[in-house]
Amino acid sequence: MSSFYLTTPIYYASGEPHLGHAYTTILADVIARYRRRAGQDVLFLTGTDEHGQKIQEAAAEQGMSPLELCDLMAGRFEAAWEDLGISNDRFIRTTEAEHRAVVAALLERLKDNGHIYEAEYAGWYSVGQERYFTEKEIGPDRVDPIAGGPVQRIREKNYFFRMSHFQERLIRHIEENPDWIVPATRRNEVLGFLAQPLADLSISRPRSRIHWGIPLPWDDAQVCYVWVDALTNYVTASGAIDPDAPKEERGFGDLRPSRWPADVHLMGKDILTTHSVYWPTLLMGANLPLPRKILAHGWWVVGDTKMSKSLGNVVDPLDLRDRFGTGAVRWYLMREMATGQDASYTPGRFLTRYDELSNILGNLAHRTLSMVKRYRGGVVPDAPADGLAADTEAALTAYRDGLEGYRLHAGFAAAMNLARGANGFVEAREPWVLARDPEGADELDRTLATLVRTLAVLAAMFEPVTPTKARKLSMRLDLDHVPLFAELDALEVGGRSVTVGSPLFPRVDPD
């Protein structure tokens, strides 16, 4: 069985889950479910990033220890993912002992390979904010951009990773693997970024300033820079590194039987640089293979305005779920956003997409099952499939291309299109006319059997995006599980006792 390892970023535990987190995570979940359905052994990883200054500060503000805050927030994320039907195989937290040990092992490895050196970091520090700001942030007036207070040029000891050493190799890798970073526009941006000389990466902070982090194995007066800590989670969860083993046997050379490298890292475009520059060069420095693909998706905007807390226009996926159901939210997000691009959320578009589920797919199921019940006593006729074969094949092909090629919107459009075609098939066959005429009995049998078969195919196609509804539909077809793709050809529908049930996607009054 082939395997597939995919990741979301681990989310920073200082804030609540929002639509951005939900989109990435649902995207990952849909891909994971598709891959499982296609017969692959999937490892789907998500989690929380729990170290660093902001956690330290947020915890202090709320009168908690950092770990107490992280426990609380990790719980929020896990609950949100539960609510949204996320099927992650592992929820990693960077405060886990295993992760902390792997980070230490990775750092040690980098150092042993000669890629770490000690130097002074010089930057603009705000005493008021207790942090550094970049040149861009402080502007020409050199004031801290949050409170407007003064900043001062100070120096501190840091350890640096020789990222510059890997610049050429990284450029070559991107050029030789055009689909490594998708979409292509993001790849271009990274190449543009790499056209400039790459500086080395400061990978530590003095513990006197930031105590909430992973100490460097060779200098516990310094803690690991949070991004290095965070990115390493992908390797931790892969099981590639055994930090408890002697140095030479930790797995950097042979990876043992592990899930590394990841097949795809998913993320928002805001953290593309860390994933496509920092992370690959760190891996190169540790002699670990690079992930096979990096996908940076776009942002949801509201109307034509960016979604932001300060504007008060943030869309809460859990609110939508309460009203329309998890499947509707997942469907909207996957169907409406061209994977990789930005998309605009509007209530009207959401309703349109919901109507699609309700009117095209839900109604197809309901009318088909009703006819089986009314005309054949609820038992699917044992008749050969007749019609829709070409439509089904074409839909499955387009669907697979879409889901494997990271054009989920196109894949699901193909699935919905099959349901559309099946509705047309009903109109063309007019089962209600056939039912009135004894001569029409055979054709009616074939028509109903074909429609039920098509519903089984649709259940399989929709399971990744609307898992609960797909399961419900399968149960009504008297199947004990949602069929895998490999099972569809041999699937027998004749003789099954179907259940009509209430509508899968009930009409919702727009108000």
Next chain:
RNA sequence: GCCGGAGUAGCUCAGUUGGUCAGAGCAGCGGAAUCAUAAUCCGCGUGUCGGGGGUUCAAGUCCCUCCUCCGGCACCA
């Protein structure tokens, strides 16, 4: 400033390597049908494919230029 995208029917957008590429969905108008969640199905679009120029037998599809909008330009988790 430098680099890179985008500009296709009222709306949201598809359009691989140039030759049924002028399309889909939604909205709108007209019609059919009644199995179904008044859901469905069929029919209807004369759009300068942002403007201009060029290459080619042939260009939304390549090149140049102009206009408009957007994104990236590092240690911010």
